[in-house]
Amino acid sequence: xxxxxxxxxxxxxxxMGLAVLLFVGGHFLSVLLAxxxxxxxxxxxxxxxxxxxGSAWSAFNIRFYVVGLIFIIFDVxxxxxxxxxxxxxxxxxxxxxxxxxxxxxxxxxxxxxxxAYCWKKGDLDWVKSYQVSAKNNK
Amino acid sequence: MFVQLLFALSxxxxxxxxxxxxxxxxxxxxxxxxLGSLLGIAGLYATLGADFVAVxxxxxxxxxxxxxxxxxxxLTGGKDFVSRAQNLLGLAPAxxxxxxxxxxxxxxxxxxxxxxxxxxxxxxxxPAKIFGNDFPSTVNQIGHLLIKEHVLAFELSSVLLLGALxxxxxxxxPRKQG
Amino acid sequence: xxQTLVSYLxxxxxxxxxxxxxxxxxxxxxxxxxxxxxxxxxxxxxxIGGLGTYAERKxxxxxxxxxxxxxxxxYGLLQFLADGVKMMTKEDIMPFTADKFLFYLAPxxxxxxxxxxxxxxxxxxxxxxxxLNVGVFYLIAISSLVGVSVFLGGYxxxxxxxxxxxxxxxxQIISYEIxxxxxxxxxxxxxxxxxFGTILSHQQGTPVNWFIFHNPFAFVAxxxxxxxxxxETNRAPFDLPEAESELVSGYHTEYTGMRFxxxxxxxxxEVFVVCGVxxxxxxxxxxxxxxxxxxIIPLQFAQVVIFMTKALLLYYVVIWVxxxxxxxxxxxxxxxxxxYLTPIAIxxxxxxxxxxxxxxxxxxxxxxxxxx
Numbered sequence: 001x002x003x004x005x006x007x008x009x010x011x012x013x014x015x016m017g018l019a020v021l022l023f024v025g026g027h028f029l030s031v032l033l034a035x036x037x038x039x040x041x042x043x044x045x046x047x048x049x050x051x052x053x054g055s056a057w058s059a060f061n062i063r064f065y066v067v068g069l070i071f072i073i074f075d076v077x078x079x080x081x082x083x084x085x086x087x088x089x090x091x092x093x094x095x096x097x098x099x100x101x102x103x104x105x106x107x108x109x110x111x112x113x114x115x116a117y118c119w120k121k122g123d124l125d126w127v128k129s130y131q132v133s134a135k136n137n138k
Numbered sequence: 139m140f141v142q143l144l145f146a147l148s149x150x151x152x153x154x155x156x157x158x159x160x161x162x163x164x165x166x167x168x169x170x171x172x173l174g175s176l177l178g179i180a181g182l183y184a185t186l187g188a189d190f191v192a193v194x195x196x197x198x199x200x201x202x203x204x205x206x207x208x209x210x211x212x213l214t215g216g217k218d219f220v221s222r223a224q225n226l227l228g229l230a231p232a233x234x235x236x237x238x239x240x241x242x243x244x245x246x247x248x249x250x251x252x253x254x255x256x257x258x259x260x261x262x263x264x265p266a267k268i269f270g271n272d273f274p275s276t277v278n279q280i281g282h283l284l285i286k287e288h289v290l291a292f293e294l295s296s297v298l299l300l301g302a303l304x305x306x307x308x309x310x311x312p313r314k315q316g
Numbered sequence: 317x318x319q320t321l322v323s324y325l326x327x328x329x330x331x332x333x334x335x336x337x338x339x340x341x342x343x344x345x346x347x348x349x350x351x352x353x354x355x356x357x358x359x360x361x362x363x364i365g366g367l368g369t370y371a372e373r374k375x376x377x378x379x380x381x382x383x384x385x386x387x388x389x390x391y392g393l394l395q396f397l398a399d400g401v402k403m404m405t406k407e408d409i410m411p412f413t414a415d416k417f418l419f420y421l422a423p424x425x426x427x428x429x430x431x432x433x434x435x436x437x438x439x440x441x442x443x444x445x446x447x448l449n450v451g452v453f454y455l456i457a458i459s460s461l462v463g464v465s466v467f468l469g470g471y472x473x474x475x476x477x478x479x480x481x482x483x484x485x486x487x488q489i490i491s492y493e494i495x496x497x498x499x500x501x502x503x504x505x506x507x508x509x510x511x512f513g514t515i516l517s518h519q520q521g522t523p524v525n526w527f528i529f530h531n532p533f534a535f536v537a538x539x540x541x542x543x544x545x546x547x548e549t550n551r552a553p554f555d556l557p558e559a560e561s562e563l564v565s566g567y568h569t570e571y572t573g574m575r576f577x578x579x580x581x582x583x584x585x586e587v588f589v590v591c592g593v594x595x596x597x598x599x600x601x602x603x604x605x606x607x608x609x610x611x612i613i614p615l616q617f618a619q620v621v622i623f624m625t626k627a628l629l630l631y632y633v634v635i636w637v638x639x640x641x642x643x644x645x646x647x648x649x650x651x652x653x654x655x656y657l658t659p660i661a662i663x664x665x666x667x668x669x670x671x672x673x674x675x676x677x678x679x680x681x682x683x684x685x686x687x688x
Binding site for chain 2: 343347415417418421448449450453454456457458460461463464467468471483486487490493509510
């Protein structure tokens with residue numbers, strides 16, 4: 001790429017900058033316009049009108065983590081498939097469509113195996129994962 | 139002009155956030171600074187013309203790994219995520235006195251300058267060039283490489299990812315009772 | 317490099333005049349054009365987002381046989397301005413237990429993530445801000461910042477409702493990203509490129525050339541995309557992160573005033589963006605239904621109008637769905653994503669690939685009407 005071609009990236013940076021500017025400007029306006037009468041009661045976290053009990057920062061269920069892990073695997077798979085998908089049509093026009101199809105299908109079939117495994121073992125269940133896996137492990 | 143600006147912004151974001159990751163005491167804050175640092179690295183890739191790699195960086199690291207880290211921190215429950223023990227600047231004073239620090243600094247400086255000198259020579263001998271290629275974009279190039287020269291690696295990577303998926307599922311599964 | 321706004325304008329004579337005014341500095345001129353266009357687009361999108369809140373209330377009122385907002389301006393049309401002023405003049409309250417730094421940062425990340433997607437939105441074939449080679453892929457990637465901001469908004473508030481909403485929101489957004497990405501992958505396969513310019517150039521002409529009618533698999537992929545996009549923008553029936561009857565207001569429970577406004581603005585603009593992307597990927601975007609060989613600026617504006625019409629129709633459907641369907645349960649949410657949408661999306665992808673090879677890239681219309 002020549003330096004002039006990089007100018008095509010300008011809008012991305014400009015929009016991000018505008019987002020930051022809008023945020024800062026909005027804050028500035030609200031500092032100017034909004035009343036400021038802080039009180040302790042006002043700034044307690046909302047808990048249906050009761051006194052808040054303890055902190056909200058408590059240990060969360062491992063399910064969220066499992067979802068995150070499965071997500072990353074699929075994310076990486078789709079990242080790998082994007083370049084192949086974008087040249088698929090070109091390959092087909094050149095007469096190598098069958099070859100590209102076999103490559104892509106064998107890649108996807110491994111992906112399907114993964115999702116089938118997780119489904120079978122109950123890792124995709126939100127609530128039941130404990131009961132199901134306990135049953136399977138017996 | 140714009141490329142230099144983009145490079146400067148990205149480099150500043152990368153280095154500044156990386157320092158903040160190390161210095162901050164709060165683990166959540168350091169996760170978010172890491173996000174900034176990774177975004178900066180994506181910007182650096184973009185200045186190299188590697189648009190696909192830059193977006194992959196955002197997609198996998200910002201969209202995936204940082205969220206996973208946040209979830210992992212939430213697993214610990216952490217009543218307070220703020221480390222009380224130490225940070226980089228207040229590192230245990232028993233490790234040395236001001237003389238050892240001064241000597242360390244001097245040695246570091248010498249090594250740095252030597253490296254700069256070496257790299258200067260190399261970059262003078264091989265100035266940066268822009269290579270033309272037959273592909274309309276880097277994506278097409280990567281696609282052709284994946285499907286022709288490196289097709290085995292492409293297929294094996296799916297098997298590797300399958301292994302990772304199964305491993306992740308097994309590790310995260312609750313242990314059998316009794 | 318692909319067509320951008322600047323390269324489009326540079327074929328006209330007034331560009332040379334402008335260039336002379338800017339002292340032959342092409343970079344500076346490009347920056348000025350982009351900045352002005354970006355300001356216009358942000359203004360337009362903020363108006364659409366504002367009118368979105370109005371449309372939401374008006375349409376819900378219509379569906380429930382109520383009047384809806386009708387006091388401010390004709391038909392209550394200026395309601396969103398009144399809301400904006402109200403948000404600015406509200407006191408900014410932060411819980412004393414909150415993580416102050418992240419509490420400030422969360423709405424900003426949401427804004428950055430949503431605004432950055434506007435850069436690649438294809439308004440028309442000429443008025444495209446940046447037609448990156450990795451267009452759609454970039455859009456998916458950068459919008460994942462919204463997921464981080466939802467989590468942070470929930471975390472930083474240190475309120476139980478917010479925390480639950482933030483965790484749910486982040487896990488929902490990342491889960492539904494998978495079927496959406498794979499559906500978009502199918503369109504990448506059909507068009508042979510990720511840039512919006514390539515995708516739109518394959519859908520020119522009458523509606524039978526749209527990708528949604530290319531083959532049966534692409535038809536299903538559109539609905540997978542639509543459902544996934546609803547969930548990614550936290551719209552009903554997938555609005556679990558802000559389920560008002562169980563989580564008060566989810567991740568923005570503790571947000572007041574301007575910062576809440578930023579979250580709401582980001583959300584409504586994001587809905588418009590996903591509708592626009594749906595229109596561009598599957599419904600032909602701004603392509604005119606007839607083929608003219610001349611290219612003049614009024615035609616570009618006609619394309620913008622067509623694009624906006626399609627996107628706003630989808631926007632209407634999104635609101636319609638919200639006031640029609642009840643909310644899902646959280647386990648149903650996850651099983652829909654992983655057990656139905658993702659396998660369907662993968663089958664669609666394989667189906668599209670096989671169709672492309674078997675019928676040598678012809679669409680259904682080509683096969684029926686025997687064109688090409």
